[in-house]
Structure formats: structure tokens, C-alpha cells
Amino acid sequence: VVDLLNILKATAVSSAIIMIGVLFYYYTAITGTFSRTVFFIDAINTVVFIGMFRLAIRIYYNNDQGFSGLLNIIKPSRTKSGDGGGIPILIYGANERGELLLRSLTSGARPHHYDPVGFMDDDQQYWGGNIHGYPSFGGMDSFEDVITRFSVKELMVASQLAGEKLEKINTECRRLNVVCRVVPSYLDSSHVTIDASLLRGIQIEDLLDREPATIDYSKIESFLKGGRVLITGAGGSIGSQLAVHIAQFGPSRLILVEKSENYLYELGLKLKEFSSGSIRFSYNCVDITNEGQMDRLFAREKPQYLFHAAANKHVPLMETNIETAITNNIGGIKAISGLADKHGVERFILISTDKAVNPVNVMGATKKICELYVQNMASKSATSFMTVRFGNVLASNGSVAPLFLRQIENRGPVTVTDKNVKRYFMTIPEAVLLILQAAGMGG
Template sequence: MSNLYSSTYELLNKYRKYILILIDTFIILISFLSPHIISGVHPDKIIWFENTWYIYTTIYIVTFVLMGVYKNIWRYAGIQDIFKCLQANILANIIFLVLTKSLNIFVRYYVYIVAFFVTSFCTLAIRIVYRAILIIGDKNTKKLSHYTNIMIVGAGEATVAILQEISRNNPNNYMVKCIVDDDKTKIGRTINSVPIVSSTDEIPAMINKFDIDEIILSIPSIDKENKKRILDICAKSKCKMKILPEVYSLLTDNKNILDKIREVQVEDLLGREPISLDCTLTKEYIQGKTVLVTGGGGSIGSELCRQISSYGPKKLIVLDIYENNAYIIQQELVRQYGDTLDIEVEITSIRDKNKLNQVFASYDIDIVFHAAAHKHVPLMEKNPEEAIKNNVIGTYNVVQAADEHNIEKFILISTDKAVNPTNVMGATKRIAEMIIQSYNSHSETDFVAVRFGNVLGSNGSVIPLFKEQIKEGGPVTVTHEEITRYFMTIPEAVQLVLRASSMAEGGEIFVLDMGEPVKIKDLAYNLIKLSGLEPEIDIDIEYTGLRPGEKLFEELLISHDKNQVKTNIDKIFIEQPTSFDEQELFELVKELEQAAYNTDIEKIVYFLEKLVPTYKRTTNEKCSKSTECA
């Protein structure tokens, strides 16, 4: 049967236009005969029949050709194509009526009426049948014999759009078996012949009943709490899960809605509403200013560039040592904003003091966001001298340049690992905080730091690593069963950074509320389940041990008393500054720089401990896959 469909499909596809013309010709003749057959009068006894049938047929075929009926791709036919075919029928019949009357050819009126209805019905019907044969043949030709059984969650307009798109174009070979929705008035009804079978609480039972392979969450406006509840229910099955993005990304139109369906991401399971702030003050702060972003091609830096660009800066300067990343964000912003955004790219290292001074002298910079840094904890444990050169000396160079050129505001992107650091990376970021706090006390520039935890999807994040390991069949490597981290999405973190910087007066260390810490083990389990697999059965979890410098739990505040200050923004706090000897700080920084360039590890550790009294280097054994563990 499959071969028969495939052969029919190939034949119809190759000669489709000519086959349709022949079929239409036959239909038109039968339609013209139908009034006489109905009346019981043989055509031979009708003197005008032999003089008019060819006129009627010619008028119809020519009208169909001129109106483009044969140009339609009936495999994807919609209501407009059907309406065009009906219009062609009406026009052809009117032309035939006018022509016969003008030539004084006698035709009874009931012939016009019956012939029109029969022709219209048959030409439309044959195209619907033709379309069905093409679709079946298309599926067999592409060997799409195995359907993906789909359950859709949500019985709203988005689901209607999905079903309509699947009926027109179905490259993934979806077979929508059922819909679930919590609106009880919809249960028992259908959308495009697909039944609405139950509420979301009964999803597991419906998965078994309809043998579901994949679930699509089709409620773009759903709140985070309900999204997490539904995804948690779905995660208990072995079904793959996809989701429509938030409602704002669907506002333009519902065309190609299947392309907008994405994989479920870990942030969908965080169970909290995304952070959304009033951007008015941020826009007033950025608009018309010249802004420099160091590390502008990185995950945080590039998002800073995106959001800054949306606020109408006078000029945006992207500074990065890695030209590929800088080029990518430059081209993205050029495509989006065109000539309305003045953007410059500077390729240099923040270690190069002379080039930095040249950059600062070339532009009248108002604001600096300093995101350039080495951030990978295990790699910096193995290469502490590089962390010193980049995170300490590089920051010092940018701070000095900002001070010398009277920059309005300098914002350091810091990390929760700077709090009671147990690793070189965290210690270097704490020293960077101390440098900007020291400069703030005697500079015209307002120096501030913004401290936050891990961001989902950033370069070096554990999430892309887990996804790659799952794709390869495992194992997924987790350093410790109890290890936890704070998580926030990159856009959320950058939004808070910009808002904090707009309210900064100088000297503050802003701390972002990252919500509740998340177990890395739970992240791994959720990602495996979201892939339609079972943890510890389909994909193994391998615990590799804490890496050098790694904590089980991260902290966001140095002080553990009531000294942190609330701001008027719920998610932003200010860490009270700790006292230190500024003269000793810069003397030790010089010593640290010499030790780094001499690659003297013992001295580096010694000076780090002197500079950061809370720095306690851990003795975790290095895991066998130090750059591949979470």
C-alpha cells in the first residue's frame, strides 16, 4: 500500500497541472450534461447542445488558467485557494451567460444554475481529494512512516495556530493525539478534530492512554508557578518536552509557529517569576551616554551590550581580546539597530595598559562596565598567575584609566565567589572589589561593584556541559551530591546590574538576590528527564569529587549580620564595606604582580592570603576531568 501511495504521489506531482486540466474538462462536460440527465432529455435531441458544450468548456478552462487556479500548490491549500477556485467558477459561468445571450444561443436558465453548482462542487471536491492523496504520498515518499504522537497542553489560540500549521506543513511528522486543559468547560470538546481529554492533573494517564511521545506546552502567557507545576508532572514521564515561548515573542503573528516551539530549559523549572524592573530610570541613565563594555563579547558582556543598545546610548564601545565574540555581537547589533546605533569595537587585552589609555583618550567615555575577567575556577587554580594578570592587574589598569580620564561611573562585574573565597578566582575578584572601593574614596569617578552568582547558559556554565553529556549518552558528571549554587538568567542578571549602576553613588558593592540555591544534582536530573530519559537508568550520574577551590555552598554577603542595606529595589542589596589599609593594598598588589609574572606560585598564594584575610585555599583533590565536572 505504501508503494502504491508513493507511485501515485510521484505521478501526480510530475504531471499535476495537466492532470487537473483533463479532470476539470471531464467535470465541466459532465456538469453541462447534468441538467439534461436530470430532466431525462437526451443531449442528441437538444439542437443547441453540440454548438455550446465546447464554448462552455473553453470558457471555464481559460478562466481557471487566467485566474491562476492551476498555479496553486494544493498540498498547502487554504481557504483563500478554495475561494479563488469558487470565484473562477462564478466568473466562467457569468461569461458563458453573457456570451450565449449576446450570440442569441438559446439555453434554459436552469441549465446555467445546475451546471454552475455541479461544476463548482466537483472542481472543489476533486482538489480536496487531490490534496489528500498528495499529503499521504508525500509522507510515504519521505519515509515518514513513524509518527511522533503529540499531546498539547493548553486549548487556547496558540494551540489552534499549531494545529493549523501542522495541517499545512508538518516536517516533524507530528500526530496530535490529544489536548489537555484545566478549563473544565473545554473538556470533551475538540479543536480541529483533536479531542480535549482532561485536565493537566491527568497528564500521566493520558500519556499512557494515547501512547504519547512528545508534549508541547502551548500556553505562552502561563505564570512561572503553573509552568513549573505542569513541567514537573510531565517530567515524571519519558516524553520529550517542548514549550512555546513567552507571549511577547508571539505578538507579531502566528506564522511559522512550529519554528517558535523550543526545548524546555532549566530556567522554566526555577519556579519563580522572571525579574522585571521599571526601565525608565535605567534608560535615563544610559541614553545619550558613551558606554564602554570590557569583555563585551562574553556571555555577560554581550548581554550588557544588547540591553544598553536598547536604551539609546550616544556610542557603544565593545572591548574584547577575542575578536570572534566581539565581531558576533557587533554584527548582531548592527542588524538590529542599523545606523541608529553608533558602535565601535576595540580588540585589546585589559593587561595592555598603553592600549587601554589610547582607547580612553580616543573616546569621551561616560560609563564603563568592566566584565572582562577569567572566571573558570579549576583552570584558575591551575593557572593562578593568569588570574592575577587578568582579574587583578587588568582591573587595576582599567580603573586607573577611568580615573585619569574622569569617567562618570565605573561598574565592576563581581561574583559570589569573592565572598570568603576558597579559590584563586574568587580571591582575585575580591581584590578587584577592594581596588575600586579604594579608588572611589579619592576619585571623581563613582566606582561600584555588582556581585551575583551563576548565570544560566553563560560561558563555562554547567548547563551546556550537561546537555552535551546527555547528547553523548552520559555519564553526567556532578562534583558532589550536595553541592548547590545560586542561579539567574543572563538577561535578569544584566537587568539588575544596569538598574543597580543607575542608582549607584560610589563605593557600593551591590548584591543581587539570586533566589533560593539550587542543587546541581537536581539540575542534572531535570535536564535528563526533559530529554525524555530516566536518570540512573538511561543516563548515569557520576560524582567526581569537589574540584580545587570549589565550595559546596556559595555565599553572597561577606557580613552575616544585619549590616547589609536594603535598596528601593526588592532584588538589590548593598553590602557594607569592610575596612582595609589602602597603602598596604597597593603595595601588595605590586608584589602580587611581580610574583604572577615570575610564575611564583608560593608567593602568589602568600600575597593572596595577605590581601584577602578570608581567603582559605581548599585542599580538594583535583577530579580526573577537572574541566568537565560540575
């Protein structure tokens, strides 16, 4: 309705200007030969056709919400911010991500108890405007005034910000007793619906003191959409996030392999929100070193793309469990890469580690052998084999960050390799999206 009113206003002004100009300059030439109703017919046609075009776009982007989404298209936005009776909230980010979040909060497709009052953004190009009738108040300089005026209880950060900026916003929210929540970074692609239920509190990985990596989402979507994807080690920290991210890009089938039934069950709960869509999920509680069972799985599922995340990664444990590391890491890559070649998998992506560089421990040595094996397979197979290496991934299994947090919570000493050591971290969503981007580039 807001869009329709804006179209009516714009059409009325433009038609009036055109009509006055034509009648003023060419009055004698058109007398008796020019019907003045043509201006009104033109205005009506303009409103109808532009309105239909806008409506078609809205229907396209709301088609996943069914009838409730269609009702939301024609439902008028509130003319006064913060009068909806819910929890008053403010959205940081008057951009595409902010608009998607607002649409989720006002759509009625899922019940929310939030009442948006408007937007804030430090980018001056958004100041003074409005989105669907909700104003953009300005930057963080006016934050306290807006919080007080509208009794805002929560700030929802839709923009993807560097750690230092987010930390400042969070500090200001704590000072004003306002809850601060953020949109997960993996919901950064334009085709993803940003739902308020996916927002979470600020976590350690949000505070990295650098800009997030730039991701080419179109390249990722071009090969994943409609494809059949297999993930080994799907229940682990990297594997499970791979599954969640890949599901966002609309594959036709997602084949999940995990030997831990508990991890596989928990992953199924994470992916429940995608179960109503066109994606078919296949949950397989299988040990990747069981070549016969994996062979039957490949024959049945016919995967096109394979992400091999299954591995033993804890360095100290593998030092005393050498046979396990060799069996699972080296034996696993031998079995899975051979089956990928046999069954015509198009792309095989090995998730490796920086510890494979000049390895000094058992885990690093086994991963180095895995890389060499994949490199050898690439030279003689029609399958495109590739390897992606990572260093420290925050909050992943085997990362030092969870250990540091536990030590701080227990008020104990924080154990580090050396007092002068520097560690460079990346977030799990960043790691996963970079894996997908590398896969999109090919071998």
C-alpha cells in the same frame, strides 16, 4: 480600522442616549432655540478627535517600521481568526506583551508565515474579550478544544511565566503535537518591539522554579538612553547579553571591547538588527591590560558608563594558571579603573562573583582583590564605582549547567560536589538586567 469601528459604535450609542435624554426632559425649553443638529456635530467631532488621538499613538509606536508600519495602521484586521493562509498559531498572554507580538505578526514590516487565531490566558479578566479583532478564548482548560477547532500548529508564549507553569504548558503542547516557543525575558520592557523572529524554544533557564526578578525598566532607561556605554569582555556570555540588552534602551554609542576576534565578530552579528537605528557601534579587538591602547580608546570614545565584564572565570583552570588570573583579573581592573577615573567616566560597574566571599581558590581571590581595589577607587574618585556579585548564572561561561547537560546527553554520570548540595540559579537575562538596575541606582 477595528479601533475606528469601536469608536463609531461607542459614539453612536452615547450620542443617542444623550439626544433622547435631552429631548425627553427638556423638549419644551429648547423648542425654537436649540438646533438638534448639535448632536450630530458633536458625534462627528468626537469620532474625528478621538480617532486622530488613537492614530497619533499608533503612528508613534510604528514609526520604526517606516511606510509599511503606516500602512499597517490603516489596514483592517481579519474578521475571522485563522483565515490568513499561514501557519495557525495561538498566543498565550492577552496582555501588553501579547498585543506587541500580535502587532509584529500582522504588521507586514517583516515577512512571517503565521496566521494568529487568537489568545489564551489563565487570567479571567481577559476571557471573552478581543484584541484588534482577535478573540481571547479562555484559559488552558479550553486549550485542547481551541487547538482542535483551528488546527493550531504552534503556541507562542508572550507572558513571562514561572518555570512550573511553563513546564505544564510545554507538556500539554507536546501531548497535542504543538510547537511551543517563548518570548525571551529580556523583551519585557514596554518600549521594546516584540518581533516573532526573536522567539525561541524553551530552554533550561526558562524552567526555574521561582518567579522572575522584578526589574525597574524606567530607572534603567533614564540613564542609558542617549548615553555612551563601554563594555569590556563584550564577547563573553554576560558581556554579549549586556550589549544586546543595553542596545534595547537606545544609547547613542555602544563601545565594545573584546580581545577574541571570533567573539567580537559573533557579537556584531547579534547586534545587526540594531544597526539601522540611531545607535553607533564601536568594535574594538583590544586586550584590556594594554593600557596605552585602552587610554587612546577612552580618549577617542569618551564613555560615560563602563561595565567591566572581562575576567578569567573558570575555577579549575585558574588554579594551574595563576599568573594569567592575576594579570587579567587584577591587572585588568587596575588599568581600566584608573582610566575610568582619568577620563571622567560617570559610573563604573564591576561584574564580580560570589566566589569572592571568603575565597578558597585563585579565581575567587583575584576577584576579591578586584572588589577591594574598586572600593578604594570609590573613596577618592569623582567616578561612581560599584560592584555587582553573582552566584550561578545558567548557561554562562563557567556555569555548571552546560556541563550537566553534556553529561546527560552523553549518558554519563552527572558530577556534583556532594549529593546533598543545593545550587540556586539565575538566568543570564535576569543577571544582566539586575546589573543594569544596580547601575541605575548609582554608587
